[in-house]
Amino acid sequence: MTYSNVTDKLINLERFRIVNRSFPKTEEILDLKRQDRKVFGWLCTYVPEEIIHAAGILPVRITGYTQETELDDGSAYLYINNCSFSRSCLQMGLKGEYDYLDGLVAGSTCDGSRRLFDLWQHYLEVPFHHMLTVPRKYTERAHKLYYEQVVMLKEHLEQHLDTEITDEALLKSISVYNESRELLKKLYQLRMVDKPPISGAETMEVLNASQRMPKEQFNQYLRELLDELAVSGNEYRGRSRLMVTGSVMNNPEFIRSIEELGGLVVTDELCTSTRYWSDPVDVDNHSPLEAISRRYLNNFPCARMVPSERRFDRILQMAHDYKVDGVISQIIRYCVPYAHDIPLLTDRLEKAGIPILALDVEYGTSGSGQISTRVQAFLEMLETRKK
Amino acid sequence: MIFTGIDIGSRAAKAIIIDDDAIIGSTIGDTGPESVKTAHMTIEAAMKGPGISLDDISYIVATGYGRVLVPFAGENISEISCHARGINWYYPSVRTILDMGGQDCKAIRSDAEGHVTNFVMNDKCAGGTGRFLEMIADVLETPLSEIGELALQTANEIPFNTICAVFAKSEALAHLRHGIARSDILAGLNDAIAVRCLTLLKKVSIEKDFTITGGIAKNKGMVAKISEKVGLEPVLAEDPQLIGALGAAIYARERYLGKESEDTGKVQYGYNDATGDYYITIDSERCDSCGECVSACPEAIFEIVTEDGHRPKAVVAESARKRLSILCPGYDSCSSSFKVNCRSACSKDAISLSW
Amino acid sequence: MNSSLRCWKTVRTMKTLGIDIGSLNVKAIVLGDEGVIGTGIGPPGDDIEAGARSVLELATRQAGLNSDSLPSVATGVGAKLVSITPQQKSITTCLARGARYMFPTVRLVIDMGAESTTVIKVNERGRLADWANHDKCASGTGLFLEQMAKLMNLPLEQMAKLSLQAKGRADISNTCAVFAESEVISHVHRDPPTPMEDIAAGIYYSVVSRIISLCKRVGIEKDIVITGGMALNEGLVNIMEQELGCEVLKPEAPQTIAALGAAIIARENAEKGIKT
């Protein structure tokens, strides 16, 4: 990565790094637990966080090890042919890393995550557990069903906590989350320029933290970070501008390994990143619950949704907006929804003249060994195309 | 002028030394556990032939698994690019390359200049790689160099169920126990591997001419099987295992001399590393050899030369070419700190910097 | 109570033969009233029949007998291929019996051969209750360790010692045994190179945790006995104990346990024969 006078000491970035280093057992979370506040885990971007937040609970996203480690428990319980993400998460659970959770909420999004939920429940009983049925379509009927499911989650929570989740509370949570989405959008806009002030790996740190700490606090830090960046004069540039797509991935090391080879990651289509912050909840002409359910079902789609064209279009749009030279698709073995899309996505991107590098990885990989060879070759290929 | 490409593969380390267009030295040895040591041993071995020393070599490019740890290399380039470029030196007509190396197997598509246009690599499985054949070779207690010939002697090859290296091995053992001929076992394995290679190739779509590079391309039995499956006779280099190193050597020359392309008189000086492109480009067509740049450059890296048969033109001085990274801070920085510099000084606007 | 013990009393001067025909080694055990009275180990060679014969000659000679008279049971991958005896039992059953004979308290047998790893659950009656072989694309085998040691130019023991000094631990891909090598190679070739001890630790961890994963499939229960050629590798056993968090029992001739089990079964059969 070439840069001119990058001040690596961005205080707020460091704050986020600290959170990520100590997660799941971060100071903030342990403090909350001491004040016996509740902390819930959630499994997939189709889980409406606002509802949990509105109930006065801290929602944190369940993620696995940020290294490609042997999954002895994971493989013994989830068997060897479930994706290393769910195995990695379950193993952390079984090893007690998430022992503080008061609840677990998941959606019926993919076979891997729903079985992760099943086994988590079976072997690590959590006081509260809820599964939302998430339709795979965008039809009005689907919206109606998903809305019902969101209402059921709210009612289940109310009954479990024996309190009411008021519309006021919901509206408040929505505004907190929308602000967060707005700020993250600003952060991403900084990456559209030729010499972004922030690298892909750094952005990943920010997004990881956003799903692991109280949102209000996160928003404040991010606001300050944006101010810092504005005056930092940081400039990143690389041999090519890249987009990362595919399975769930939240390891900054992986992005760093790409950027150290000179490919600048300027955007992504990951459920831990873009698909997490994109699209605010629109409360103008809907009830809070309705607005929430619409946002979550209509959000930047996962490969599970039908038709996939909707996802492909947004990928192509992003590739255009961020002036992307190439796409790196990283797919975890046994991540069926994404693996199935490779033939179709490759075709769409080729038509748009954007080369794609399809990597098969294990969750948590730091992109070493053969992967880095492929990435370097891909970058060299992109260069010769440019000339 | 002498250039070297060094290819530290996962199993074997190779080096090639070229003088202009002629190969004057080459070597193939084992890759040891210490990368740097391996690199030194390899280059020493290669330099023995022509009897030269490191100082005689103008520029070195490294490739292969160990490419990042070659202390004396100017830069490193992935083996995929190098194989494409290397075979292009022998056969510019090659469009499809199957590189069968020690740990992985790659299908590469390249254009007339030997640039990679598409490639795929075997996924997280060693089936069908050199290492895999090694394992099989010692299961069959046959030297690796002989299994190719042996496979060709098959009377009736036996189908193999798996090419998972771990399980193919036990399957091979089982067959041996049942007294099946080694040649038949090998033929069966080669068939399984060839099918797998075919799939890789089809992923990048096969176009003539077709070639096989890497160590396994020396395995007659395998080559026969693959050409049978692909339906194309591969054009083979005299030593396919050296193609990666050769490609690196050609890159070395190109990087050092600058890419002169006939159509436009543009000449590039500089280098590119993991962090990006650093090229000073001089358009000899436009250059009127006024010499402004020579005096303008704070580091005096330019000079006016007259090659016989050519009119005088500005070039980057030979002495400066290798040290460009130290000497030239790039246009942005240079223009900010100095009033005049090469680019602003050039009235014909013949000089441009990539950074 | 254990039937194999019962037959000691009822049967006088009974001698039986157990032979385990593995892919790399043939092992033979002659069992007498007082216990093991003859042991033989040797390679099967090209002609398994002959290889097996010569090994059991070794054992019987040591026991001061001639082989052909003895009641015997064969086991192991090659058992079907030799005409030494019609009696055959699967390797898992034999291991369970052998381990039980050595350590009556055994509940879990971890057999680490060069080619494969098997974990065997023994119930309180000393019978085979469950087992798990290492799964597809596994690297939890002894051979893998040896290859890695060769790759790093280290003797196996040295590599084990190194790994115990490691501060960090290198990621070794958890997919394919052979492919894992290239991970190791790229660790070596990384800039800066990963410290040798970290790589060693990574290698051992990848092997051990895979074996432990197998144990978890059948359920970990003490006492744990470790058998097979790899049980001789102290470094590996130490790390196993570390990861398992408990001591494991080691028979002095771990690679002959299956043959011993076979001999015991031969004895039982013979005894049954006598009864009827």
Next chain:
Amino acid sequence: MTTAEHKSDVDTLVRMYRMLARMNRSRPEARGSQTLYFNLLAEYYTRVSNAHRDGKLLAAHTVFFPTEILYAMDIVPMHTEMTTWLHALFLREQAELLAKGAELGLAPEICSPHRGVAGIFAMDAIPHPDVILWSNLICDNTAKAGELMMELSNSPGFFLDNPFQDSPGEMDYLVGELEEMVHFLEEKSGRKMDWNKLSEMIEHTDREIELYREISELRKAVPSPMSIVGYLELLSADYMFPGQPEALQYLTLLRDELKETIQEGKGAVSQERFRLMTLFVPPMYMISSLGNLFEEKGAVSVVEPMFTRWSEGKLDPDRPLESVAKKSFLIPERRSMYGPLSQQALQDITDSAEQYKIDGAIYWAFMGCRHTCATIKVMKDLLNEIDIPMLTIDCDIVDPTITSEEEVRDKLEQFFEMLEDR
């Protein structure tokens, strides 16, 4: 390929099944129900192969699809997974199909039948379907298979979104989905849905479900009357012609045969020694050799909780569409594989273990089926609690390169030896 050529691929299936049926007639010991089953498949593929000639719409659909609706609309269904499996089985083209799938860029981790389906479409080896119908019941693979099939065959398609849990709202949703699909099919086929015909089929289906329950009951007998081969026939009967008179005929005949066998005090195997629970399905290509091994060892599969234990409930011919929806909540696969891992599902494992007096269980761990394999540990724990050992065999139901027959035989022999030992 020309039309003539790839018609022939399906025609081969027809010829094969006719031949098998003929062979059965000449074998006195052969089961009449099996002969009928072979004929039914021959007819099924005759319909597929003639669909266009007869001016009928040919609909390719994924597994567990409510084909009653297609039959009621006089649309010819083509079961993509089954067709691919049988194709692979009889034409020995597993390798080609899977290689073709790989060329498309499908990762080896994707369920092989679905890689095969993509392959068979890319090879254009089956009659060209006029519509593609797919659903997320049973897994992500079926949910994702459709769009690729549409692209490869460039045919229009409809995705039937089958909800995950069983709240009333979800039932309504599914009914709505079915309505929409009927409209889609009416538009594409130019035929109106014949509601009476559908009601009739629901009636049949309901009786079939009853027969399935009866057959399961009969298999509790000692010795158990049905062989492992019969189990797979049983499944395809509902996969391929549910609600059809012939299915009814087949199941009735099978039931009577089983009754008879029981009365004669005979069993599926000449000497029953091991009563087994089968979890998931054994590899298709091994089924006959498996039959032999079971006969040799005296083993018989008496219950398959994942595939043959239907949930409680009746269908209502007066509310056909609701009944079609309801059926997808009654099928055993829903409880055991698709839906949440419910206590009910787990209870059913131990219940059937006891009711059927099983000695051991065999879990066919099909590497392509992730959400099924995720339950291996849970079920093993459950069964071990009641002291029943469970053998897990890694395998692939269509791709013989994953597990060799030798390996499987080896593991089974060890397992039987172990059961013997206890």
